[in-house]
Amino acid sequence: MTRGPRRLDVAVFYAVPRAGVPAPVSFRRWVAAALQGRILEADLAVRVVGEEEGRHLNRHYRGKDYATNVLSFPAELPEGLPAGVRMPLLGDLVLCAPVVAREAAEQGKPLAAHYAHLTVHGTLHLLGWDHQDEREAEAMEQLEREILADLGIPDPYRG
Numbered sequence: 001m002t003r004g005p006r007r008l009d010v011a012v013f014y015a016v017p018r019a020g021v022p023a024p025v026s027f028r029r030w031v032a033a034a035l036q037g038r039i040l041e042a043d044l045a046v047r048v049v050g051e052e053e054g055r056h057l058n059r060h061y062r063g064k065d066y067a068t069n070v071l072s073f074p075a076e077l078p079e080g081l082p083a084g085v086r087m088p089l090l091g092d093l094v095l096c097a098p099v100v101a102r103e104a105a106e107q108g109k110p111l112a113a114h115y116a117h118l119t120v121h122g123t124l125h126l127l128g129w130d131h132q133d134e135r136e137a138e139a140m141e142q143l144e145r146e147i148l149a150d151l152g153i154p155d156p157y158r159g
Contacts, residue, residue: 007041007088008032015049016097022115030116033147034123041088044126046095046119054096067096069103070118072125093122109156113148117156120147 010031012024027046035042049057054067061071074091095118104114121144131137145155 008035009043011043011045013045013047015047015053020101020111021048021097022112026112026115027119030119030151031123033151034120035127036147036150038127039088039090042090043088044090044123045092047092048095048097051096051098054094054099057094067099069099070095070122072122074126074128090123090126093119093126095119095122113153113156116151116153117144117148120144 008028008031010024010028012027014021031042031044031046051067054071055065057071058068059065061073062068071094072091073094075089095115100114100118101111103109104111107114121140124140124143129136129140129143131140141157145157148154148156
């Protein structure tokens with residue numbers, strides 16, 4: 001079982017009713033798995049939102065006028081920090097509960113497994129992983145498969 005970083009602070013916020021949405025302990029476990037062996041300390045926030053907020057954020061930050069499943073907002077740390085000052089702030093993840101639930105149902109996946117996949121995917125984005133070209137996408141998807149397998153979750157890309 002993956003243990004994650006030595007110090008991990010994951011704040012989880014719900015802007016939707018919690019029914020059917022994973023508990024904070026699950027989000028922390030999934031983030032820890034994504035960070036295992038990649039970073040020693042991390043602070044980040046996870047916010048679970050409704051369709052309206054998800055659409056607004058996607059439109060404002062990505063210019064796309066629809067709610068998407070997960071958005072990652074890497075922290076923009078100030079330059080010129082004094083020597084010895086460490087800022088383990090990674091950033092924020094926003095998951096849109098109605099989109100995640102709809103996708104899980106359409107894809108025939110357990111809802112918790114889909115949340116786990118999107119949390120791992122978003123956390124990897126916070127670490128700088130991307131999928132802008134085919135090579136990057138394949139590498140990121142393979143890493144996601146490995147992390148999820150360690151969590152006992154089947155390959156989310158298997159059709």
